[in-house]
Amino acid sequence: MADDEMRGRLLDGRLLARFVPLLRPYRRLALLGFALLPLISLTRAGQPLLLGLAIDRSIVPGDLAALPPLALLLLLLVVLEGALVFGQNYGVQLVGQRVMADLRRVSFARLQRLPPRWFDWQPSGRVVTRLTSDIEQVGELFGSGIVSACGDLMTLGMILAVMLRLHGPLTLLTFALVPLLVLALLLIRRPMRQLMRRLRAQTASLGAFVAERVNGMAEVQIFGQQQRSAAEFEALQQPYLTTALAWVRWETLFYASVHLFGSLTLAAIVYFGGGQVVQEQLSFGLLVAFIEYARRFFQPLTELASKFSVLQTSNAALERIFALLDEPLEPVGGTMPPAGAGVLGFEALSFSYQPQTPVLRQFDLQLAAGECVALVGDTGSGKSTLAQLLLGFYAPDEGRILLNGGDIAAMDKTALRRQIGYVAQEPFLFCGSVRQNLDPAGAASAERLAQVLAEAGAEALVTRLGGLDAPAIGPRGRNLSSGERQLLALARALLPQPQVLVLDEATSHLDGDSEALIYRALARVARRRTTLMIVHHLRLAAQVADRIVVLHQGRLVEQGSHAELLALPGRYARLWHLQQLQQQAQETRSAGRVTGEETL
Numbered sequence: 189m190a191d192d193e194m195r196g197r198l199l200d201g202r203l204l205a206r207f208v209p210l211l212r213p214y215r216r217l218a219l220l221g222f223a224l225l226p227l228i229s230l231t232r233a234g235q236p237l238l239l240g241l242a243i244d245r246s247i248v249p250g251d252l253a254a255l256p257p258l259a260l261l262l263l264l265l266v267v268l269e270g271a272l273v274f275g276q277n278y279g280v281q282l283v284g285q286r287v288m289a290d291l292r293r294v295s296f297a298r299l300q301r302l303p304p305r306w307f308d309w310q311p312s313g314r315v316v317t318r319l320t321s322d323i324e325q326v327g328e329l330f331g332s333g334i335v336s337a338c339g340d341l342m343t344l345g346m347i348l349a350v351m352l353r354l355h356g357p358l359t360l361l362t363f364a365l366v367p368l369l370v371l372a373l374l375l376i377r378r379p380m381r382q383l384m385r386r387l388r389a390q391t392a393s394l395g396a397f398v399a400e401r402v403n404g405m406a407e408v409q410i411f412g413q414q415q416r417s418a419a420e421f422e423a424l425q426q427p428y429l430t431t432a433l434a435w436v437r438w439e440t441l442f443y444a445s446v447h448l449f450g451s452l453t454l455a456a457i458v459y460f461g462g463g464q465v466v467q468e469q470l471s472f473g474l475l476v477a478f479i480e481y482a483r484r485f486f487q488p489l490t491e492l493a494s495k496f497s498v499l500q501t502s503n504a505a506l507e508r509i510f511a512l513l514d515e516p517l518e519p520v521g522g523t524m525p526p527a528g529a530g531v532l533g534f535e536a537l538s539f540s541y542q543p544q545t546p547v548l549r550q551f552d553l554q555l556a557a558g559e560c561v562a563l564v565g566d567t568g569s570g571k572s573t574l575a576q577l578l579l580g581f582y583a584p585d586e587g588r589i590l591l592n593g594g595d596i597a598a599m600d601k602t603a604l605r606r607q608i609g610y611v612a613q614e615p616f617l618f619c620g621s622v623r624q625n626l627d628p629a630g631a632a633s634a635e636r637l638a639q640v641l642a643e644a645g646a647e648a649l650v651t652r653l654g655g656l657d658a659p660a661i662g663p664r665g666r667n668l669s670s671g672e673r674q675l676l677a678l679a680r681a682l683l684p685q686p687q688v689l690v691l692d693e694a695t696s697h698l699d700g701d702s703e704a705l706i707y708r709a710l711a712r713v714a715r716r717r718t719t720l721m722i723v724h725h726l727r728l729a730a731q732v733a734d735r736i737v738v739l740h741q742g743r744l745v746e747q748g749s750h751a752e753l754l755a756l757p758g759r760y761a762r763l764w765h766l767q768q769l770q771q772q773a774q775e776t777r778s779a780g781r782v783t784g785e786e787t788l
């Protein structure tokens with residue numbers, strides 16, 4: 189919540205210095221927006237004057253001939269004001285929208301280049317807020333903030349000058365209540381500012397909560413957590429509602445105060461000015477002009493007071509966006525992976541996510557070109573971490589990873605990842621067609637796509653989905669089974685013809701036909717390239733792998749063929765027997781169910 193509660197100052201020089209260059213590409217339009225402000229103020233300040241003149245020179249003396257030119261002039265002024273306001277507003281909003289689009293583009297581009305570890309601790313709802321509502325707020329900084337605040341100040345100044353010129357004492361009377369009004373507004377704005385900040389933080393928390401629950405809706409439903417979830421949602425929503433209602437109360441009070449002071453001022457002008465008109469010390473036209481000026485004076489004053497919160501929240505949003513833009517990026521550049529057959533080496537590798545909590549310790553492993561090594565071990569023993577290091581998502585604390593003899597630390601990460609086909613434990617598929625998922629750049633030929641689909645054993649699936657271009661994949665690929673997602677992910681990993689294939693528990697939650705299908709596909713692809721296969725089902729390791737490596741608490745403790753490891757009284761043999769027993773128990777249960785069903 190801390191980030192979203194960021195205070196934001198009214199005028200933050202440091203932030204403005206970074207913001208102004210964003211306007212540079214649109215400086216002509218922005219300057220035009222500023223240049224039109226005095227003209228708009230002039231047209232606004234001129235209208236009551238003309239009204240007064242029309243009353244004094246035509247309506248009161250009954251001179252009808254003097255009315256048309258004044259009325260025409262007034263009409264012209266009103267039309268001119270409308271045209272200028274349209275042009276100015278449109279120009280300023282255009283700049284605001286363009287700046288927002290630029291910021292969104294840059295932020296999204298940088299987001300894609302942030303190191304994966306940054307996302308480990310970022311609720312996705314918050315990241316979405318940065319790129320949507322925060323950037324929207326920044327757009328307001330220029331449009332509804334700085335520019336219109338300048339316009340309001342100019343209008344106020346101009347009205348004041350005209351009023352002083354027309355009638356000093358009445359002007360002083362009009363302004364007698366202004367200091368009181370400003371004091372009242374300042375007093376009201378203080379709690380409003382705090383409420384605004386709280387409201388933003390609570391909105392962000394609600395957003396993050398909903399985003400998380402939407403992602404984990406299956407778990408909520410499986411564990412029957414709907415009521416608890418609803419209660420947690422309510423616990424977040426109630427304070428939000430309380431704050432929102434408090435905000436509404438203060439805002440209403442704010443506008444009511446302005447209205448009250450405005451009406452009091454009008455009453456004072458009518459009382460004193462009216463007396464002067466009766467005593468013939470002031471013309472009736474001038475009194476009407478004054479009343480109109482007083483009315484017009486309170487509008488920009490109110491707007492100006494409400495701009496304070498726009499400026500503050502926009503500054504806070506800008507600060508959060510700049511904080512995102514300042515996040516250190518994943519380094520780019522480096523050497524190209526050397527050409528070769530995919531010889532892979534892990535040398536004395538040590539790594540920890542958190543200091544003092546080692547995950548990998550002095551891990552050594554060599555994979556010959558074309559060899560298939562299965563990595564097995566207890567949960568949390570560091571198997572997936574090894575894949576993450578190989579993909580360059582994290583840098584080892586000690587040791588090296590070598591691909592065809594070259595240290596991957598020095599390699600360009602994009603080029604490195606192109607050489608490593610990776611199928612994650614829970615592959616992520618994007619909404620759209622199979623082709624969009626496999627080949628987003630549309631660079632692969634139809635033959636090549638058919639080839640990888642055949643290799644991954646996904647042809648029948650793609651036919652069933654309506655072909656390569658049918659929009660058959662829903663958000664995250666959730667409308668497909670785990671096995672289907674893995675087959676498509678396998679085809680996607682094979683498409684760039686990687687030297688090395690890393691399969692992270694690709695079969696951990698499959699069974700029956702799905703498992704057999706994936707086993708066949710994996711055996712087929714593993715035969716053709718160096719493969720590091722992280723497995724839970726030792727049966728897969730036994731069937732497919734040339735060598736099995738056992739990891740325990742981040743250390744390599746055993747390695748060899750299935751037969752060799754089974755002959756040892758070690759972890760692998762224990763794990764194997766355990767899995768055999770589990771499988772037998774499962775088969776017995778299934779057989780029991782079938783017999784029961786038959787009896788019924």
Ligand SMILES: Nc1ncnc2c1ncn2[C@@H]1O[C@H](COP(=O)(O)OP(=O)(O)OP(=O)(O)O)[C@@H](O)[C@H]1O
Pocket residue numbers: 308541542547565566567568569570571572573574
């Ligand atoms: N992003 C992360 N940040 C901090 N710690 C992490 C992170 N990812 C994993 N860990 C920790 O590192 C250890 C090893 O995790 P890893 O995912 O490599 O295990 P694994 O052997 O693949 O386990 P499993 O078989 O359950 O998938 C675990 O204790 C885990 O809590």
